[in-house]
Amino acid sequence: MRLETETWTDAAAVETDLALLPVGSTEQHGPHAPLGTDTVDAEAVATAAADRYDDPVVVAPAVPVGVAEEHREFAGTLWTSASTFRAYVRDIVRSLAAHGWDRVVVVNGHGGNAAALGEVTARIVRHDDAYAVPFTWFDEVGEHSSEMGHAGPLETSLLQHVNPGAVRADRIDDAATGGSDRWGEWQGRVNLAVDSHEFTENGVVGDPRSASAERGEELLDLAASALCALLDAVRERDPRPRVGE
Amino acid sequence: MRLETETWTDAAAVETDLALLPVGSTEQHGPHAPLGTDTVDAEAVATAAADRYDDPVVVAPAVPVGVAEEHREFAGTLWTSASTFRAYVRDIVRSLAAHGWDRVVVVNGHGGNAAALGEVTARIVRHDDAYAVPFTWFDEVGEHSSEMGHAGPLETSLLQHVNPGAVRADRIDDAATGGSDRWGEWQGRVNLAVDSHEFTENGVVGDPRSASAERGEELLDLAASALCALLDAVRERDPRPRVGE
């Protein structure tokens, strides 16, 4: 059940301890995909998983702005400090847990959020009365994951499937040719660049020409399946296990 | 232009310094109205004003969770501390300003956010490179404002207009009879209650039976007009005036 559209009386009647918190970003996605791509994608994956899951799952509203300062040079990108972002996510997870929905998967649509989510969910598990893990959808789509990039084939495809018309089809060629083929500027395993404008002219990494609505449908199916499997694991998880016990 | 659905290249082409940041809440709105009421209403007012305004206005995505701990005893209510909320709003306004959209109206849909927004916007004006003011839509609808309550006729009407079907019509009678006619428990001008469950059984304050989609349409028109008038004033405002100069 999506909290936004339910009443509190209906929420009170749900019997579950599982919740999903979609977390997106408002940030540049090249000349062809909208600034809200990450939020739309995260919400789509969360909703699809909740819909197909066999038990009720509470879906919180999506966090629309995250850790995206790396795109600050591209117009329209919004961001918070990582510290503010963690506080915002933690407060929301704690209020979910206050209603008994204390096993929370944070469904993430933006790579730049991942480290902050790892830190805050571990803190929640160790110090709050809740269990929480982050799930980044494009890491959970099998072979496709290797083509992630930024505003590349994966994000573009998923958006074309869940929100046809959101992608400017006529700009995809420009998107591909004005972008970069790799995230970052690397010396060994170290990325020397902190901002994306240092290595991509139009904000794109990867080739969105291999995107399609069909591929998006497949990505959604893969990600939702993976998320359902994770919900199974989270539902059964002993939050404070010890090996050998 | 709504940032979520635009690309960065389109955002870069807009010539304006005006932006709107809708701020809602996910909180109980009685047995008849959804938890997302405040967010939907704030977004509707912001979008309507931007649509009818003569100059371009950037509309940021809505902040979906705010200062709503006072409803914590009602299932599904989410909240952050006032301090986290201020940090989240301030970071977003500063990133809007970084793109040149440095005159920002925070379009608020939840009374509990108002004090925190007053504090953070004053801080932005005094100490950041931006001008910001809060605008709470239900304070700006003329005579109607006196009937605000909570989940009462105003919020219910606006929702019925902008999102028909979101309101459970069959529960409005229950909503009215199980609610309270006044926010708070008062001794003189002091509210002794910090949480809404101290004075309302079902979360409602006011009588939503006087709500209607028609009234909602009127409310939207009034609020959007007031917001456009405010945009005029903000556009012309000297951010650092001195009387007599």
Added chain:
Amino acid sequence: MRLETETWTDAAAVETDLALLPVGSTEQHGPHAPLGTDTVDAEAVATAAADRYDDPVVVAPAVPVGVAEEHREFAGTLWTSASTFRAYVRDIVRSLAAHGWDRVVVVNGHGGNAAALGEVTARIVRHDDAYAVPFTWFDEVGEHSSEMGHAGPLETSLLQHVNPGAVRADRIDDAATGGSDRWGEWQGRVNLAVDSHEFTENGVVGDPRSASAERGEELLDLAASALCALLDAVRERDPRPRVGE
């Protein structure tokens, strides 16, 4: 009993759980009233109420500097950030509560403190082992309240009564003519000004010519009565009530 003038042994002997914390400000009050007006007034109201209350009431020393950055352009105005102010007040209330005086009314003399006090007292009630409410004296003087302004007839009158000589009588005409008749610069219900020098040349809002020591005596009586009634309510208050129980 005023803590400042009592010994700890006498404080230990008091049987009460009621305390008052006066909170003032050091800020401009026009050419005729001193910078310490708000502190003096808050202390006077707190002391008068404690004196006439039928049970013992502990009176803490007054907090002399508050949220007054809006007057920063007028010499002598001192201020803290709202965040520092909340921390200072919260720490003091918690130390009062540590001695068993855990029902605290914060007696406020400055409008600029009100929002911060509302936030911090609610936080204390919800998360600390104490009950606290703010009481702003000039909101509790019946019909007079509508004439509040700033350095206007109310504050001036109370000061003339409790501290004759503090007000420069020979400047009251100038105070009246060089001031403003309204706080703020308004577009609808939104105040576009964050600082008082944007709308008043000499810092005054309202007409202090209608002030008098006699009126001050009446104001003190009204405010002290209202505060005693609040102490009754606070003494009986269930800190964690639920409607219908």
Added chain:
Amino acid sequence: MRLETETWTDAAAVETDLALLPVGSTEQHGPHAPLGTDTVDAEAVATAAADRYDDPVVVAPAVPVGVAEEHREFAGTLWTSASTFRAYVRDIVRSLAAHGWDRVVVVNGHGGNAAALGEVTARIVRHDDAYAVPFTWFDEVGEHSSEMGHAGPLETSLLQHVNPGAVRADRIDDAATGGSDRWGEWQGRVNLAVDSHEFTENGVVGDPRSASAERGEELLDLAASALCALLDAVRERDPRPRVGE
């Protein structure tokens, strides 16, 4: 000039960059001296020095609650965290400096404040646009300083001089016999005790029987002289000197 009793217009007319900020404490001072002793004493020293200084000196209102958690077991003691205290003092000093009074002596009446004041004044000198130093009056009274204790002969004497009647003369014998002759419990140079109730039964350290109003007069004279000499030095101080230049 004492800010509390002056108007902003008078404050604006003062030509000086020197200010004093008295800092006291509300804390146990044995069975014979009031909880407000430190605040009264700090104010008295600051006022006496300002009165006799040859140039104008701004005197801010006294900070009434400081770092006194070590007396928490004695009724009526109020305290803030050291962190809150530093923030409160720093904000006030910065607002003094905003009016051009940017050479500030913090006149301290409580030993427990000293470390926090040392830290915050150094931070102000290094990172804010102001120069500030702490001055603890009982360290600056010559031979007397060695008898400081707590609620002992020095504090008691000064209070007897500046506020006759504040000290309960009939309890001084009890104060002396029920107290301790040393602050702390020591192993070498390390104090093992964090709170005063660990080593003094009635809160007193030292023998207040050697106190007198005459001695208080002498103490005030010594402290005020020392403070005036410090004002001379502060007035001439290059805030950012380098040896040999």
Added chain:
Amino acid sequence: MRLETETWTDAAAVETDLALLPVGSTEQHGPHAPLGTDTVDAEAVATAAADRYDDPVVVAPAVPVGVAEEHREFAGTLWTSASTFRAYVRDIVRSLAAHGWDRVVVVNGHGGNAAALGEVTARIVRHDDAYAVPFTWFDEVGEHSSEMGHAGPLETSLLQHVNPGAVRADRIDDAATGGSDRWGEWQGRVNLAVDSHEFTENGVVGDPRSASAERGEELLDLAASALCALLDAVRERDPRPRVGE
């Protein structure tokens, strides 16, 4: 040059803007390797690189405690919050930069520090007057990197090379058999475990039996070479580049 052993006068004479800050951890490394393994290893790599680099490089003392709460159930593990750790590292990097050594590589020996270092170095680059990147030595040793584990062959080997005798050779068999072959408990790409005792009985991940001092020598050579290559890149780096310019 290692700062610890140099005088300030020698430090003042160095002409470079390059500095290394080793960052370790004090945490369990199985029954065979000491708690200080990460610190020793990070220092060894930093020193080796500085020694062989053609230009002078300042080496700061190693930060000995980091983000290691995941090992809290194993005796002797020390940790700070990620937030404290970031503040500590940031302050040190800023003080390095204050002396002109404003191109800093943070040489990291502990996987648990990596995310926090990524966040804080990006913040330094964007908002402080310094350029900083993290370098985690075991990510930069070619094919070996895939065998990292925890207290496994890599860390053990390097220690055996740089600090013969630190490893308890007689416990390596136990270390191998009582450990785990994988870090974490995984559902898809999500690690369900927040602490290492959830998946390893003796703290080991991987098989330290394939460790040797010879392998350690090779690892040190590989890591130091990679770090020198990184120093080259950092020395030449435009801290604020833009693609295409």
Added chain:
Amino acid sequence: MRLETETWTDAAAVETDLALLPVGSTEQHGPHAPLGTDTVDAEAVATAAADRYDDPVVVAPAVPVGVAEEHREFAGTLWTSASTFRAYVRDIVRSLAAHGWDRVVVVNGHGGNAAALGEVTARIVRHDDAYAVPFTWFDEVGEHSSEMGHAGPLETSLLQHVNPGAVRADRIDDAATGGSDRWGEWQGRVNLAVDSHEFTENGVVGDPRSASAERGEELLDLAASALCALLDAVRERDPRPRVGE
């Protein structure tokens, strides 16, 4: 036992609740003594005391950077804010206590750390589940203590004893003649200087010509003895005593 060189299994086998946390600094020590002097000295004292103490004592790795901003003008000095330093020390002490070593002496080698350590250890005793006290070695060496200075005879001697070769013997004459004979610039009991470059040209205070390895041996013996006596007292200490009980 020194944690750095022990395994967790050995640490788990130790039966004690006593721990030492050495705290140093990386800061100028004149032209003759290395930047790491304070850290080396603090570690030497802690290790010597642990070695000779009759019960096991856990020795944590030394904190290498502290509150040393006062030396910022001398190359190579590193520092953190006092606030960061307190957080770092507090986190480490709490993790020591998590393993049962909850009586901790912080062995300090730098005067600039003392006030911050006093604050943080008192906070730990009052609010965490641990007992902690600071011990500054050069305050505990009898008559010698009066000659402390900075980079003077005491620090130089101890270093010559524990780390022969670390001191540049050929610069000691220069150190003595280019230094100052007093810390600070004083008006009465107030130090007007916040940084050491304001009163010493080469960073030295005191005369290191009276240093010798023999004296260092004596200093180490005195300090270690005093620390052992303190460990006795800490071992027996009732953390929450009340006089008379």
